[in-house]
Each structure stands twice: as structure tokens, then as C-alpha cells.
Amino acid sequence: MRISQAPEFGGRHWAGGLVLAALVGLIVGCSSEPAQFELNRIAMHKSEVSLGANLDQTYQIDPIAKILDETFGTPDNPIVPEVADIEEVMDIEHLKMAAGPYGSDEDGSPRGLYRQHCVHCHGITGNGAGPTAAFLNPYPRNFLTGKFKWKSTRTGSPPTHDDLKRVLVNGVPGTAMPSFALLPEDEVEALVQYVKYLSLRGELERNLLLEFSDLDTSVVKPAEKRSQEEEEYVASLSPEDLQEEKEDLDAAIEELTDPEVVLEEFLAPIVEGWAFAEENVTEVPEKPEAELAESIAAGRDLFFNKGGCATCHGQSGIGDGQTAEMFYDDWTEEYYDPKAPEHLEEFLALGALPPRKLDPRNLRLGNFRGGRRPVDVYWRIRNGIEGAKMPAAQQLSEEEIWHVVDYVRKGLPYDTLSQPPEHEQENVRVRN
Numbered sequence: 001m002r003i004s005q006a007p008e009f010g011g012r013h014w015a016g017g018l019v020l021a022a023l024v025g026l027i028v029g030c031s032s033e034p035a036q037f038e039l040n041r042i043a044m045h046k047s048e049v050s051l052g053a054n055l056d057q058t059y060q061i062d063p064i065a066k067i068l069d070e071t072f073g074t075p076d077n078p079i080v081p082e083v084a085d086i087e088e089v090m091d092i093e094h095l096k097m098a099a100g101p102y103g104s105d106e107d108g109s110p111r112g113l114y115r116q117h118c119v120h121c122h123g124i125t126g127n128g129a130g131p132t133a134a135f136l137n138p139y140p141r142n143f144l145t146g147k148f149k150w151k152s153t154r155t156g157s158p159p160t161h162d163d164l165k166r167v168l169v170n171g172v173p174g175t176a177m178p179s180f181a182l183l184p185e186d187e188v189e190a191l192v193q194y195v196k197y198l199s200l201r202g203e204l205e206r207n208l209l210l211e212f213s214d215l216d217t218s219v220v221k222p223a224e225k226r227s228q229e230e231e232e233y234v235a236s237l238s239p240e241d242l243q244e245e246k247e248d249l250d251a252a253i254e255e256l257t258d259p260e261v262v263l264e265e266f267l268a269p270i271v272e273g274w275a276f277a278e279e280n281v282t283e284v285p286e287k288p289e290a291e292l293a294e295s296i297a298a299g300r301d302l303f304f305n306k307g308g309c310a311t312c313h314g315q316s317g318i319g320d321g322q323t324a325e326m327f328y329d330d331w332t333e334e335y336y337d338p339k340a341p342e343h344l345e346e347f348l349a350l351g352a353l354p355p356r357k358l359d360p361r362n363l364r365l366g367n368f369r370g371g372r373r374p375v376d377v378y379w380r381i382r383n384g385i386e387g388a389k390m391p392a393a394q395q396l397s398e399e400e401i402w403h404v405v406d407y408v409r410k411g412l413p414y415d416t417l418s419q420p421p422e423h424e425q426e427n428v429r430v431r432n
């Protein structure tokens, strides 16, 4: 018995070993596959829709991918591009902490913070479409356009370092964006820099796409990829013209892919905006001394009249103003035009999130996503909310904005409009 049992036991052991070896192989196999940034297919398809033609793989798509790899590296091995003022924006030590797979290196410094904390919502490229995103409202921010909502700078300027840090530390109350207040200072720094890295990369990609979309590639496209119009155009060319067109195209591509042109013409202007964002911070004048009740009353009048706030936020402030049915944020309007929805299915197939209507906020709830300090609310009203259709209140003076701030923070949530009408005395049952 014993003798016959031994090999059987050994046999099982061996089989177990095989399974283990296979598992190890699988795990190693997976992790040795380097992570890749996927291209912004949605922006590409948008170009294709407006061109009425396909982009060419060899002459347009591949060169963009190559430039991005050479300029920014990969999700595991980030590169700090060599462009003016970049040191104001990011450094390789912090990027390395945020990039790559989650873990730590020999000296114990953390690695892969972005994949540990952010990727499931914001996605590996920062397109805001990680696996959790579809379940959230609002959707996680898409960093690729470089637009942010909760910032101190005027519309069109990137946020400051402190703005992003504030968002990370406080989270965005009332949304799925959590607070990372418990992370050590240098980890927050690494993550802030990584957000900038992904934004710069995304913005460069968009600039490149604009340039490359301008090239007429009909002469080099495989015939089956040509649109009817392109086909007719190519057929109309003499062999000499055809040759000339090809040469012109090659020359144009050579110029566009020249690293110096890429860095100086397409990337430097974007970096400059981020490096000097501080210069675009909207100054907040000191709050004028005023009786609170009076300021609230003045703010209330401005809210409903001169300020035009009720047109979106509604007569009772619950966000039901008469704004159009078709109200979407800028990130959604990238791929969804409610007036011409016929292309939506194509974008969804490329991974776009189903459009969600943007609602003007219910201000009765007293929830301020961008921070509830008076200065935060001042910035919101003075500058509007970028990407989210709320306009800057240019028609209001500084003093008037302060009144509206008082009304929105301290008056509106308690405004009688929200209270049930008082009962007439005779309707109240007298108990005794």
C-alpha cells in the first residue's frame, strides 16, 4: 500500500507543480507585456467625420503614435520632453513615482501611484474612461483636452499647481472623485505632475492630429480606403502630377515629424500655458464691508435679474431654468452633437461614454464641488465653469459678485421659495 501510494503522491505533487509553473508563467507573461498608451481614437474619428474621409494609417496615424512615444515615452517609462520651461511643470523623479505598475523600488520609494489610485476611473491615457467610469455621474475628468473646472485661472488657461493639488486633497464633493488627503505630500506632488503629464501628452496629440488631418493623403492611400471623392481626384491626376503630389506629401511629413518642429511649434506653447498658469489667476478683491442681510438681498436681486443666473439655475435655484433640453458638457460635445446624433454609434463603438445631460446645479443643496470657501465661489461666478457651460458673469462688478456669493452661500438655500406656504390660522386644528 505504502509503496503504491508514494508515486501517486509524488505524481500529484508534480501535477500541482505544473499548474503552479503555468500560473507563474501566466503572471510573468502578463506583467512583462509593457503597457501602452492607446491613441485618441475619438478625436481621430471626429477628424474623419469632418473630413468625410479616413485618415491614412502609414502617413497620418503611425507618425502621430511615433512622435508621442518619442516625446513622452510609455506608461511604464515616462519621458520629460526637452522643451523650454518644462522644469516648471514636472520632473522625472516624481513622474516615475506615479507611472508604471503599482509597487515600490529597492529603496522603498513608491511606484505606480496613478495605477494604484486613479486609473480605474481616469483611464491609462487620462481619457476619463477607465472601467469604473461608465457607472459614474458626472463622469471622471478627461485630461486629454487640458480643460479643468475647479480652478482659479480664467477660461482658456490651465489650472495652477495649487488648483490641482486642492482637487486631489479635497476631492470633488458630491461626485465620485475621492479625497487623497491621507497621501504623503510627495505622493500628491507626483500625482499632480502626472495629471499634467497626461494633459500635455493629450494636448500635443490633438495639435498633431490637426496638422496631420490637413494633409491630403489620397494619392498614397490604398484604393479600398479612398472615399469616392478621393478616388475621383486621384483618377484625374497625370502620372507626373501624381508623383509630384507624393513628393510634396513626403516633404510635409518629414517636416511635421522633425523633433525640433514638434517640440518648438506644437508642444512649447502648451507647456508655456501650464508653466505660467499662476499669471492667469483671477485676483480676488477684498470683500467689501456690508451688513450680511443687505448683501444677501442685493445678491438675490442680481441672481434673478442682472446676473441671469436663474435662466439656468431656475426660479427656485434647483437647476431647472429654461436652458435648452440639449445641454452637454464640452467633453461630451467632442463626440456628440445633439443636433446631428447620427454618428454617435460609431463613437460609442470606439469607447466613448454614453452622453449624459449636463444639469445646472441645484443650488439649494449647498454643495460646492469646487470648494465652499468664499474665494472658491467668487472664482466660479467671476470666471464661469470651464467645459461646463456656466458663463463668466462679466456684467457684474467685483462688489456685485461678492453680493451674489453671499446670496448663493448663505441666502439661497434658506430662501422662502423652498419652504411650504404657511398654513392659514383657521386651517390649523386646535387640540385641547
Ligand code: HEC
Pocket (backbone or CB within 6 Å): 114, 117, 118, 119, 120, 121, 122, 132, 136, 137, 138, 139, 140, 141, 147, 148, 149, 150, 151, 159, 164, 167, 168, 172, 175, 176, 177, 178, 180, 191, 192, 195, 369
Ligand atoms: C472613483 C472614481 C475616481 C477616482 C478613483 C479618481 N477620480 Fe478624479 N475625478 C473623478 C470624477 C467623477 C471627476 C469629475 C468631477 C467633476 O466633474 O466635478 C474627477 C475629476 C478629477 C480632476 C479634475 C478636477 C477639475 O478641476 O476639473 C482631476 C485633476 C482628478 N480627478 C485627478 C484624479 C487623480 C490624480 C486621481 C488619483 C489619485 C483621481 N482623480 C482618482 C473620479 C475619480
Ligand code: HEC
Pocket (backbone or CB within 6 Å): 149, 303, 307, 308, 309, 310, 311, 312, 313, 323, 358, 359, 360, 361, 363, 367, 368, 369, 370, 371, 377, 380, 381, 385, 388, 389, 390, 391, 393, 404, 408
Ligand atoms: C448657461 C447656464 C448657467 C448660467 C447662466 C449660470 N450657471 Fe451656474 N452652473 C451651471 C452648470 C451647468 C453648473 C454645474 C457645473 C458642473 O458641476 O459641472 C453650475 C454650477 C454652479 C455653482 C456650483 C459651483 C460648485 O463649486 O459646485 C454655482 C455656485 C453657480 N453655478 C452659481 C451661478 C451663479 C451665481 C450664476 C449667475 C451669476 C450662474 N451660476 C449662472 C450653469 C449655469
